[in-house]
Amino acid sequence: QSVLTQPPSVSGAPGQRVTISCTGSSSNIGAGYDVHWYQHLPGTAPKLLIYGNSNRPSGVPDRFSGSKSGTSASLAITGLQAEDEADYYCQSYDSSLSPWVFGGGTKLTVL
Amino acid sequence: EVQLVESGGGSVQPGGSLRLSCAASGFTVSSNYMSWVRQAPGKGLEWVSIIYSGGSAYYADSVKGRFTISRHNSKNTLYLQMNSLRAEDTAVYYCARAYGVANWFDPWGQGTLVTVSS
Numbered sequence: 001q002s003v004l005t006q007p008p009s010v011s012g013a014p015g016q017r018v019t020i021s022c023t024g025s026s027s028n029i030g031a032g033y034d035v036h037w038y039q040h041l042p043g044t045a046p047k048l049l050i051y052g053n054s055n056r057p058s059g060v061p062d063r064f065s066g067s068k069s070g071t072s073a074s075l076a077i078t079g080l081q082a083e084d085e086a087d088y089y090c091q092s093y094d095s096s097l098s099p100w101v102f103g104g105g106t107k108l109t110v111l
Numbered sequence: 112e113v114q115l116v117e118s119g120g121g122s123v124q125p126g127g128s129l130r131l132s133c134a135a136s137g138f139t140v141s142s143n144y145m146s147w148v149r150q151a152p153g154k155g156l157e158w159v160s161i162i163y164s165g166g167s168a169y170y171a172d173s174v175k176g177r178f179t180i181s182r183h184n185s186k187n188t189l190y191l192q193m194n195s196l197r198a199e200d201t202a203v204y205y206c207a208r209a210y211g212v213a214n215w216f217d218p219w220g221q222g223t224l225v226t227v228s229s
Contacts, residue, residue: 034214036214043221048216052214093213100158100161100209102157
């Protein structure tokens with residue numbers, strides 16, 4: 001089981017808005033560590049989508065946004081497009097023996 | 112262009128060994144924190160190991176004592192020596208640059224598949 005908890009799947013129609021949650025604990029997100037998000041298409045390299053809770057790397061559309069509060073974080077995608085269909089992972093740091101932690105991943109389906 | 116290319120994956124019997132390579136271009140491996148992350152079939156991403164620019168290395172509990180991360184400065188390449196392999200080590204292994212401690216990974220390589228099976 002992953003240290004960070006994500007819903008296994010979310011879905012939405014083209015043009016709609018979806019959110020993906022990432023729930024941690026007092027030893028990771030709640031301890032003040034930042035949350036980062038990745039987009040992953042099977043067979044390809046994972047792509048950094050959001051870093052430092054809410055920052056977008058150059059080239060990532062502003063349809064993608066991130067936020068963090070308490071022991072949780074969220075990724076929001078507005079104006080859904082077919083090309084957004086992928087797996088999304090959150091990542092943070094944990095004060096434990098295996099400190100770099102990921103969520104279990106969320107499969108986004110564009111209906 | 113900043114890029115990472117993994118190689119060295121393949122099929123191996125339980126108890127066997129394999130060495131993965133990750134060739135970097137566009138930046139210097141030895142000046143950065145470099146990491147290995149894996150994804151078992153049908154599972155999520157799992158951090159495996161990291162080596163700091165100063166040379167310190169850290170491992171996930173699941174691989175500690177069996178895997179060794181290293182780098183070759185003149186070849187600008189990262190390695191992962193995997194010994195005493197188990198079926199549960201079967202996964203796609205990705206190398207990635209880490210932006211410091213507690214920070215994000217970017218870029219990532221395309222991954223190399225390791226299958227441990229008799």
